Amino acid sequence: MNSPHKLISLTPVAAAVTAALCPGQSAEAQEATGRTDFLEEITVTARKxxxxAQDIPSAIQAISQESLATMGAKGMEDYSRFVPSINVVSYGAGSSVVVFRGAITGPSFIGQATSSVYLDEISVTQTGSQPNIRTVDIARVEALSGPQGTLYGSDAQAGTLRIVTNQPVLNEFEAMFDSELRGGSQSDVSYRSSLMFNVPLVDDKLAMRVVGYKDHDGGYIDNVFGRTADSYGFGGENKAPSGWGTLDNSASVKDRWNDADVVGGRIHLLWNMNDRWSTTLSYHHQSTDSGAENYYDPFVGDLETVRFHHEWRKEDFNMASIKVDGDLGFAQLVAAVSYYERKAESQFDNTNYAHYWAAQYCHDSSYTPNPAMPYYWTNPETGYLVLFPVYCQGPTVESDYLTKSAGKSDDDKLTAEIRLSSEGETFDWIVGLYREESGNGALEGTPFAVPTTGGDGSNEIYQNSVSLQYWEMYWSNYYGTPTTYPNAQAHWYSGGHTDWEQTAVFGETTWHINDQWDLTLGGRYFDRSNVRQTWVDHPGGPTWADGEPDTTSGDRDYRVANNGAPPKVSGGETQFIPKISLNYNFADNKMVYALYTRGLRQGGVNNIRGEPFFPRAYESDIMDNYEVGYKSTFGQGRGRFNMTAYNMVWDKYQLSLVDPTDPPCEVNGVIDYELSIAGVCGQPYQNLIANAGNAHIDGVNVEVDYALGENWTLGMNYEWMEAETDTDQDLTGDGEPDLVAGLRLPLVPSSKAAWWVGYSKPTQMFGGTEFSVRTQWSYTGDSLTILDPRGLEDPNPQFKSPSYVIGDLRFSLDAEDWGVSFFINNLTDERAVYTTGTGTFEWGAAQTAEGRAHHSTLYVARPREAGVRFWKGWGE
Known part of the structure; x- marks a missing residue:
């Protein structure tokens, strides 16, 4: 039987532990010497x-299928603990950000990612996020640190994570059932189950591999009873209207409300046409139905929060591909076409967000009605004008209310790649052509900050709001006839979609100068373009200012003529990405190398409204990587030591920020709400991407693995990193730098480490053949939430997420065709904070009657849990 848990000469736990990072001496060497304490070798396809991996002159770490099982890893946030160059910021099921070597400037999902995640032949990363693919029947995970632009393109500016699935095996039947049950005092019961079949259909010709899985992650966050904020401000100032703080969340209170269900499957069909040609058809599917994200509010209680609507997220991704492999004699041919689609919808509570804006602007002014000001709404209770009544979502200026929002995304990607490769005594080479067409966003859009009575959010009350009264008055005055909007749900509707096209030619060659020296040269030339459509509507259609069409929604005539679609704004560029490396094999299983690579993240077009300070388009940012490394196997194959040092120079890094022109204009110290000055003041509030400056990322990575005889194994890795800005940058146009040199880049720790110890011995206990114990620990240093060092008197301050240590313990009993494990995850019940939510304007919201001085969201790992895993295999 060719089970992924089949016993090998190295004990299973030892193999899993020592193979988790990089391979060592080969299995053939074990057989030749009779030794059983070598480290296991894992072959990879990182360079296509x-x-x-020990023979590749660059930083790469490989995690085998056995290692993933031994770790108990169900997703990338689990196995990334043991890959020090990666930090995964997990927000919840299906929502996470993968960061290689600290290359990130903020938590926003609106820009392109600096790192990519590949599932077999296709990148599944778009606009900064990717599905969290479950580790079921996965052959290995490959972490390629540093820019990988020559072979993987602009999706791989700082690194690439490759998830490689198991492929069909001809002439061999195999089946495997795998299940797990776990739970804890602070979490509901979770389970995982999967079933895999490898079925030979025609001898030597046709085989199929099918896998299906169903997982349930029990929740561990409680949404407890509480009331809306009754105070909003800092330093004792309270800007909240007097009627706030009376509404509660009784309609949405729920224990363990962040649970998730994941169902998926995969089919591979291999047709071995003859000795030289084969074709593989593949289809992947995964659906996620989850509750709230994995955050709690420390001002409410441990693993507790107060929200006023049920929160949920539903996601589906599908991927189909066809790959043809051929032997042309002089070269190997691979031609692959893949189509990927990912759709998601969500609902989330944003009452605190809407309250922030109401606290600022939903107030009476000192003005009374004036014929010269026909478009301002008068508060009937006081007789004063309200200058910004659109933020008054309740039935009166002073009344409280609840709001929720919906999110929607629709991503797709069609890729085609054809490449030729050859390996010879003097030269290895690869050359290829790549084509991609992709899209992301949702042009149909959704309403934002919808007033409701809470709970599931179905009882919408915008029709009774001051905000709608204002819009109907405004458009009635504008058109000169009474105008109503009986179907309006909210003050703000928006949508946007971007289409991308890319064509690339790439190549790489390695010259084996002699038995010791190798020189590798590579490059990629690509032409990439994008077309962006975006719109914002208020009740009544496209907004207008001073008789001119709002550039957000586009020209009214254009939209009427094009079924409401906004104009298209285009961008694009061509680039060449080089690579060069030189390695010296100065002894058996010992190598030093020097490497230069370049990574590039594509520029794009902003969702421009009005005439902001920052330009409509932003440029590509470029990362140059200078790296030296040492790889070795020692102790006659028992040990492995690898070390890498790198310097990455980041030019014109992209930064998501709020355009500074949204505050109202002042004339001689008096605010003029009707005045707007291009690039200065009085412009719409909007998030943009800008090229903000330069930065550097320096780091050192060390890995050690050792097999102490046949029973004991141990390993550790460590990465130190300095990721900082290098330039001062004025982001407001006032001549003073808002960002200065020496700021830490956010969301990434300055150090990360992991260590593990495994013990195993033969046994006949309960019919098993081997008993093993493994303990594994990981350390993640502290990190910052945003780049801008805003203090605690800001509604969106910079927070420091504290360092944390997570440890696990696992006992296993394995036989040839079955195994059982008992484990405890997060032994010390560490409250590991991935990051703190920012950008929601909730920090200044307080509930004084209930003793909550602020509102905050900490995204945390699962608490301590104990469980059992059982697997059973059948076949040859």
Missing amino acids: RTES
Whole structure:
């Protein structure tokens, strides 16, 4: 039986532990010497050919299928603990950000990612996020640190995570059932189950591999009873209207409300046409139905929060591909076409967000009605004008209310790649052509900050709001006839979609100068373009200012003529990405190398409204990587030591920020709400992306693995990193720098480490053949939430997420065709904070009657849980 848990000469736990990072001496060496304490070798396809990771002159770490099982990893936030160059910021099921080597400037999902996640032949990363693919029947995970632009393009500016699935095996039947049950005092019961079949259909010709899985992650956050904020401000100032703080969340109170269900499957069909040609058809599917994200509010209680609507997220992704492999004699041919689609919808509570804006602007002014000001709404209770009544979502200026929002995304990507490769005594080479067409966003859009009575959010009350009264008055005055909007749900509607096209030619060649020296040269030339459509509507259609069409919604005539679609704004560029490396094999299983690579993140077009300070388009940012490394196997194959040092120079890094022109204009110290000055003041509030400056990322990575005889194994890795800005940058146009040199880049720790110890011995206990114990620990240093060092008197301050240590313990009993494990995850019940939510304007909201001085969201790992895993295999 060719089970993924089949016993090998190295004990299973030892193999899993020591193979988790990089391979060592080969299995053939074990057989030749009779030794059983070598480290296991894992072959990878990181350079689009099969080879040992120890032979690649760059930083790569490989995690085998056995290692993933031994770790108990169900997703990337689990196995990334043991890959020090990666930090995964997990927000919840299906929502996370993968960061290689600290290359990130903020938590926003509106820009392109600096790192990519590949599932077999296709990147599944778009606009900064990717599905959290469950580790079921996965052959290995490959972490390629540093820019990978020559072979993987602009999706791989700082690194690439490759998830490689198991492929069909001809002439061999195999089946495997795998299940797990776990739970804890602070979490509901969770389970995982999967079933895999490898079925030979025609001898030597046709085989199929099918896998299906169903997981349930029990929740561990409680949404407890509480009331809306009754105070909003800092330093004792309270800007909240007097009627706030009376509404509660009784309609949405729920224990363990962040649960998630994941169902998925995969089919591979291999047709071995003859000795030289084969074709593989594949289809992947995964659906996620989850509750709230994994955050709690420390001002409410441990693993507790107060929200006023049920929160949920539903996601589906599908991927189909066809790959043809051929032997042309002089070269190997691979031609692959893949189509990927990911759709998601969500609902979330944003009452605190809407309250922030109401606290600022939903107030009486000192003005009384004036014929010269026909478009301002008069508060009937006081007789004074309200200058910004659109933020008054309740039936009166002073009344309280609840709001929720919906999110929607629709991503798709069609890729085609054809490449030729050859390996020879003097030269190895690869050359290829790549084509991509993709899209992301949702042009149909959704309403934002919808007033409701809470709970599931179905009882919408915008029709009774001051905000709608204002819009109907405004448009009635504008058109000169009574105008109503009986179907309006909210003050703000928006949508946007971007289409991308890319064509690339790439190549790489390695010259084996002699038995010791190798020189690698590579490059990629690509032409990429994008077309952006975006719109914002208020009740009544496109907004207008001073008789001119709002550039957000586009020209009214254009939209009427094009079924409401906004104008298209285009951008694009061509680039060449080089690569060069030189490695020296100065002894058996010992190598030093020097490497230069370049990574590029594509520029794009902003969702421009009005005439902001920052430009409509932003440029690509470029990362140059200078790296030296040492790889070795020692102790006659028992140990492995690898070390990498790198310097990455980041030019014109992209930064998501709020355009500074949204405050009202002042004339001689008096605010003029009707005045707008291009690039200065009185412009719409909007998030943009800008090229903000330069930065550097320096780091050192060390890995050690050792097999102490046949029973004991141990390993550790460590990465130190300095990721900082290098330039001062004025982001407001006032001549003073808002960002200065020496700021830490956010969301990434300055150090990260992991260590593990495994013990195993033969046994006949309960019919098993081997008993093993493994303990594994990981350390993640502290990190900042945003780049801008805003203090605690800001509604969106910079927070420091504290460092944390997570440890696990696992006992296993394995036989040839079955195994059982008992484990405890997060032994010390560490409250590991991935990050603190920012950008929601809730920090200044307080509930004084209930003793909550602020509102905050801490995204945390699962608490301590104990469980059992059982697997059973059948086949040859």
